[in-house]
Amino acid sequence: MSLNPWNMKKRFTHKALLLLILCLFALEKEGFSQLLINAQLRTRTEFRDGQGTLPLPHQTPSIFTSQRTRLNIGYGMDKLRLFTSIQDIRVWGQDASTISNIDGNKLFLHEAWGEIVFNDTTLFKSFKNVSLKLGRQELVYDDERLLGSLNWLQQGRRHDAAVLKFAKGTWSADIGGAFNQQRELKNTGNIYYGVPGTQIATDSTNVAAPAGTNFIGTMYKSMQFLYVSKEIGFSKATFLLFKDDFQKPIAGGKFAKGTYSRVTVGANIFGTLMRKHKIDGSFFYQGNKDKLGNKMDAYMASLSTLFAIDRKLSLGLGGDYLSGNNTTKSGEVNRRFDPLYGTPHKFWGYMDYFYVADAYGVQGNVTRNPGLIDLYLKSRYKLKDNLLLSLDIHEFYAGNKVADETTPGQTLDTRLGTEFDFIINYNFTKQIGIEAGYSLMLGTNTLDRLKRGGNQGAIAATANAPYINKRNNGNWAYLMITIRPDLLGQINDKLASLVKSVDGLRKDVDTLNQPK
Numbered sequence: 001m002s003l004n005p006w007n008m009k010k011r012f013t014h015k016a017l018l019l020l021i022l023c024l025f026a027l028e029k030e031g032f033s034q035l036l037i038n039a040q041l042r043t044r045t046e047f048r049d050g051q052g053t054l055p056l057p058h059q060t061p062s063i064f065t066s067q068r069t070r071l072n073i074g075y076g077m078d079k080l081r082l083f084t085s086i087q088d089i090r091v092w093g094q095d096a097s098t099i100s101n102i103d104g105n106k107l108f109l110h111e112a113w114g115e116i117v118f119n120d121t122t123l124f125k126s127f128k129n130v131s132l133k134l135g136r137q138e139l140v141y142d143d144e145r146l147l148g149s150l151n152w153l154q155q156g157r158r159h160d161a162a163v164l165k166f167a168k169g170t171w172s173a174d175i176g177g178a179f180n181q182q183r184e185l186k187n188t189g190n191i192y193y194g195v196p197g198t199q200i201a202t203d204s205t206n207v208a209a210p211a212g213t214n215f216i217g218t219m220y221k222s223m224q225f226l227y228v229s230k231e232i233g234f235s236k237a238t239f240l241l242f243k244d245d246f247q248k249p250i251a252g253g254k255f256a257k258g259t260y261s262r263v264t265v266g267a268n269i270f271g272t273l274m275r276k277h278k279i280d281g282s283f284f285y286q287g288n289k290d291k292l293g294n295k296m297d298a299y300m301a302s303l304s305t306l307f308a309i310d311r312k313l314s315l316g317l318g319g320d321y322l323s324g325n326n327t328t329k330s331g332e333v334n335r336r337f338d339p340l341y342g343t344p345h346k347f348w349g350y351m352d353y354f355y356v357a358d359a360y361g362v363q364g365n366v367t368r369n370p371g372l373i374d375l376y377l378k379s380r381y382k383l384k385d386n387l388l389l390s391l392d393i394h395e396f397y398a399g400n401k402v403a404d405e406t407t408p409g410q411t412l413d414t415r416l417g418t419e420f421d422f423i424i425n426y427n428f429t430k431q432i433g434i435e436a437g438y439s440l441m442l443g444t445n446t447l448d449r450l451k452r453g454g455n456q457g458a459i460a461a462t463a464n465a466p467y468i469n470k471r472n473n474g475n476w477a478y479l480m481i482t483i484r485p486d487l488l489g490q491i492n493d494k495l496a497s498l499v500k501s502v503d504g505l506r507k508d509v510d511t512l513n514q515p516k
Contacts, residue, residue: 034075034076035075036488038485039072039485039487040069041067041482041483042068042480042483043065045065047061047477047478048061048062049062049475050473052351053451054441054447054451054472055474064092066092066154067091070087071085071087079118080115081114081115081131082114083111083115084111085110086107087155089108089154089155110156111158115133115134117129118132132163133162133165136158136159139161141240142270143280144343145268145339145342145343145347146242147242152346153345157341161176171229171230173226173227175225177223180219180220191255220246222244223242223245224243226240227240233272236269236270237270240264240265240268241263242265242340243263246261247259249291249292260289260291261289262288262291262338263287264285265284265285267282267284276308277308278305278316280303282301282303283299283300284299284300284337286337290334292334297335298324300320300323300337300339302318302320304316315377319373319374321373323400325368325369325370326401328411348374349374349419350423350476351474353419353441353451360450370401373397386427387425388425389423390423396415396417396447397414397415402449402450413444416446417472419441423436424436431486432483433484434481435481436480438476439475441474443473448469448470
């Protein structure tokens with residue numbers, strides 16, 4: 001039997017094309033589908049004339065640009081997921097010169113974790129998902145009120161922790177913990193000195209103070225938490241129990257053996273009506289000891305709504321109450337609620353006057369913080385699918401009595417001020433977002449006093465020293481551009497296009513190979 005060269009060529013061409021197509025599909029589906037590579041470059045130019053605290057008279061506003069550069073790499077395989085996020089945070093011009101290599105420690109590891117999946121094992125076969133997540137990671141739960149990534153801050157927030165995750169049906173639960181040390185130790189004990197942040201002075205009378213997390217002064221020594229979530233139709237109910245432990249402080253900035261433990265417990269309800277209206281409620285209690293060993297008895301309550309008026313307009317109102325101390329008298333119980341490790345920028349005004357990095361309390365003393373009442377209106381208007389306008393109005397009050405430090409026995413009005421936040425969000429493309437905002441704070445004399453407006457620093461030693469009154473209004477504006485390319489997604493798109501082209505080429509070859 002003679003071989004037909006034409007048929008041999010046809011069969012060889014078909015097999016070669018088929019092999020190429022199979023290789024491309026295998027590469028796309030099995031290889032790249034398990035790999036994640038994306039980046040983010042975010043620049044934010046800010047105009048500050050009273051951001052965080054009221055400005056002094058004749059104080060010159062500041063303008064600067066900060067930048068976050070992130071590279072995220074993730075990979076998933078059977079029973080294992082890995083993720084790493086490296087970032088560089090800097091202010092334009094922060095280097096000593098354009099050729100200087102002395103730029104500080106701004107490149108660091110934001111996340112690096114591995115997640116071991118135990119699905120289908122004998123022990124956990126009845127669960128939908130069981131996994132153990134180990135390493136540096138973000139702890140993001142619910143609306144980020146108490147545990148969040150703090151994405152607004154260029155460096156964000158992360159924890160070195162282990163989290164065991166369970167999921168079954170509409171239930172899920174996370175159990176996590178962390179234990180911190182500065183370095184490897186031999187036989188020198190486990191005292192943790194923490195890495196307190198530093199509050200940057202905003203004027204010549206503002207004494208620098210440790211900021212830490214939400215101004216608590218130092219990092220926790222250890223922490224443990226339990227989070228439980230239950231989906232109910234289009235709504236959700238959650239429960240959180242969180243305990244953080246702080247090394248016992250002693251005189252001279254030293255620490256002693258043992259810890260003071262703070263316990264926070266509470267629940268959230270995130271309701272959805274008619275699939276478009278939202279009603280959210282929260283209540284949390286904080287007890288046991290604060291980081292200084294004082295007894296704690298504090299709580300937070302929140303209720304917010306957002307109603308979809310039509311396809312473009314949404315309106316909402318709500319209120320938050322965070323308990324605080326009666327500043328007219330001293331006591332051994334700390335009633336100041338601390339919003340843990342969340343995203344305060346998202347809730348209590350974009351100008352960050354409360355529970356962020358600037359002092360808030362009588363003479364800046366956070367242990368005498370009078371708490372906060374925040375009543376707010378929110379509006380969202382969608383001009384286009386890629387253009388959103390937002391306007392929020394906050395009315396702030398102290399949550400407890402505020403002492404008048406200049407007149408013993410007298411109190412100040414509890415009203416703190418009104419803040420207006422106007423934001424424009426524009427998605428230029430899927431990879432490029434532009435956000436601009438302007439905020440105005442109309443403060444009161446009480447806010448001036450609580451934001452370190454008076455006796456402090458060197459002049460505090462003089463009993464009758466006059467208060468240094470600040471301006472009762474603050475302004476803040478910013479322009480933020482976020483570029484977030486999905487580097488591997490572009491490769492996948494190219495592969496899909498190539499596979500389609502090869503398929504078309506195969507059909508053309510079939511047509512040409514038909515005997516004439």
